[in-house]
Amino acid sequence: MTSTSFKGVHKTLHFKIFTHSLTSIAIILLLYNHTSAQLNGKTKDQQPLLGYRTAKILTVNGLKFKDLNKNGRLDRYEDWRLSNEERSQDLLSKMSLEEKVGFMLISTTRLKNDWSFEAPKNKEPITSDFNEEDLVTTTNMFTHKSLPVPIMTAAGTTKAVTQFHLRHFILRANVSARILAEWGNKLQALCESDGLGIPAIVASNPRNHITKDASIGLSVGKTAFSTWPGELGLSAMRDLGLVREFANIARQEWAATGLRKGYMYMADLSTEPRWQRIEGTFGENAEWVAKMTTEIVIGFQGAKLNPTSVALTTKHFPGGGAGEGGQDPHFEWGKYETFPGGMFENNLIPFKAAIKAGTSSIMPYYSVPKDTKYEKIAYAYNKVVIRDLLRDKLGFEGIINSDTGPIEMMPWGAENLSITERYKRTLEAGVNLYSGTADPAKLLETVKSGLVNRKLIDESVHKLLIEKFALGLFENPYVDEEAAERIAGNAKFQERASLAMRKSIVLLRNETKVLPLKPRTKVYFETYLQRKGIPSPGNIYSANADNYNVQFVNKPEEADVILLWITPGTKSLFESDGSPLYLSLSKNAVDVGYVNSLTAKKPTILAINYTNPWVIDEIYNDAMKSNIKGVLATFGTSTDALLDVVTGKFNPTGKMPFTTPVSEKAVQTQKTDVPGYMEGPNYGLFQYDEGLSYE
Template structure:
């Protein structure tokens, strides 16, 4: 009834007068996306329901003026809420009031976070297999946000969802176009392909309401044991920098109103982890620079600054011996203020990586420690204070705005310091156009996410990025009539290309798919044990089993390189060896049987032994002794 009444008032007033300028409006607008009042052809949303056009609601006004107007109306609690982003549950039916599944299942529902915590930034982990359901959920969330006191729209962020690989951090690619992982793009070194890929991600994310990318990840793979290499481009700084710019420009476009805001990570480069142990966990041993090569890891970020990345995320690690105190990056004023803000003059949003404040029990024996490395002794309140004083704007993976409020009320943090951060966060929302129209067209989701051109581009990246490392006597490409014995590859797919036999003795060739080895870390935390840590070589029975097959029948080995594998014996015994960076069984067959030729060059070297790996300097690229395959190596073959 209320909506109908307001619509009637609006229609009457608009038909009786056509004002030349709009300062105040003597009408109320129903707070629903279905009601858009037009004045002189301009659309207006009365977000705070005060019956007039506030400056922050006026899309024709200067963004900086709009920011100041909205900031002046915000309470301390609303400012504090804006400084937090955490996971939001998404239910299978798209109802924001229902709990979701996966990592966000334990989280407060989004309406509750909007109401009680005044939060309006959320990241998404698990979503329904049908992205259209997510779009439905997203629109409902924006309607709820619209009804809050100031009607500030919600920003939804996500990790990568478009890569066909096994990176533990990336989200499932269900429903999205599927590309190789970033090392595959570095293997091709094709700027235009990266730009086209970024444009696909942009369109598909925008179609369902994701407007902030928690990527690109542009760390350097200088420590080959690090568990997150598959999320990076390369160990080479110049190659990574070359590809960073088209990635960010393709996502953000020339105007964020038609783009995705990039949160580039992990400043100042997270690659040089001692023994490759990831600082998500207390097993980490520090971020070290034995080659005195700290500045090398900044080169990709300099390219990101040139591309005007909207946000920056520091990593968890301690830059051991590089600053005046050995504390983690987001706690480190020398990293955030002196280096990022002052040296690089960066004035975008700086958001911590996830979970730096709150220790969480995970059962009777396990506590998920906050990544407060170097400041473990500080209380939660003191941790928040130190991060703000370091120069950070937003807390990732946390929902503790009450701590910010307490700091201001106790006089430990000046409210003007909060205003500086909130300005940056509001600026991003205004630039994204969320205040004008935060909603998506649910009817267009399938059309956008099932675009044949995008699907074909993803498949092309999977195939062409593959790197041919050995091809004895030009074994590849295989002939279509070949009899093959297969392991770890779908028989139905292979049957379209060759005759499958049940034993190696019957086969002309064997085809096996392998993954770079990894070994669970010594930790009670399940998430830590799922990271691909540890040695890079096959061992014991598994190694013997593989070599036994290779010695029985000429074998084509395809290996997924999420880290640089150490495979000298397998290389020696294989008839052909090819690497992929995330590829479907079909894409692998397309290359092995000659419908596409492999074009990739190694984006990182493959060491010859684990001893060589252990002797490398963590922060220096391609420095292992006598590598099995050097950085940039790759063969190819002609196809008809």
């Protein structure tokens, strides 16, 4: 037995692990390396690893079980020999209505001193201790003139667990692997000590990507985990094997730190090029996005959800990439999704793949559909879309998890309904798990009032319990904190991520075979990124030329070749104000005059970082492009990766995940639901799937 004391939970708790003859670390590492087939192939009497702090251990016929409800006997839900179905039904019968309702909320939670949605209020370091504030209401994330209600709440962790009965949490803090693991273990210990001993599940947005728009609710950005190209970059690799390897590596990192649920990935199509969430998609081609989605789901979950899986929440059903004017339904001015091309069904192709691959959960978006046969109400309220289409027609049997705040924040089409009426409508539509509030009072009021059939509550809780049992959380929700540090972001994982960064780069033009650069070429390398008109510091690159067999110079006049890497500075999604969206560079923080004066000085290699399908005709047209000898596309990668490609250390193989429009006029007149490669022969400058190699 091993025992470690922790503070911060009302009383001292102890971590005891039943180990047989193996050490705890060896068992954990063994579990990480097991395949799904090995785990699912265990016999009903094969003793699993039990992780516990306060629960007593029962011995039955020589086998060990956790007495989670502390009644001194083995209940069916505590018996790991039984099926997940049997265990779920037994636990459901023991839960009070209050426990069931709390179980249907997934709330943002915070660490001590982690001001995720606010400016820091002190300078104390973030620790793994709980944030013990009572109930925090956040009102600065969105602006809705028509909705004078709180838009997001987060309870102090102890209150959330012991009074609100929450067992689903979203962690948005960007901290070390050790802190993640310590905090998660404390949370699980608290849950184990309370009531029926139901463990928690902790979810997060993506944590493994280089992204320009690292925002609450979108992506955490660069973290302690291995750093991979953005989602568009993964798609541009055109390497499904490496995509699955990415997902499997990320799974190991997440599971090692106690993150067992991913609010990811987006199966949406990038058909509306102005949409500010395109960076999180896999591109515009539905069939290819379906293949990407399949590899992602299997890589994170395995062939079947099991104790080494990270359960995924595929979003945003039935596809959010066709927003009117490119606007996003987080805001009232972006609530409509339009289908002038009649391609609603095209959006479903990646979701069908996710369902076939076994995704644990699907998240409907806030959008209100136009130009369809469906009712003009947000998808979370839309019974025909959720129950008839997603459940009955597509056969999805997993969890339907609302996006954050469809009740209080973005109730598009249901603004005139009361809060209890909104809950009633969404429950009947099929929502099982609600994101955006920590306080179950209104949902409980809805159920107690008799407005809805309580069978809907039991159906939802049953599905949520099945997921927890499948993930093995009832047997061992704890992680090894030292192992978490070793696993997350280790050199072997980062080596594979670095390969992905290079494979994600697309070579689009190579006039006179200027690339790869010849040895001893004098290169002026500038990375161009402006934020609100202020150039970023240190944008002239200088390094040891021996690494690349070229010479870096500090002035363009001294160079043989200029390498200019532009990252357009579009507004973040949550800086949106409803004004029209454009894709031309001058509308996205690029000083076109400066760029043109620079490229006129010497032969230029132009690299563009694409978070959207930028229009580059202001700097690359018949009058100006004669001096631009090469063009590359990046999608969130490293400087080293780009230099490896331009100097020939790595042969580019990437392909474009979307079509880039030839002009702003083409952007403004395209059909929101039609992929760029189907918009016609005069639409694209760089075509979908275009990409060159040196060989």
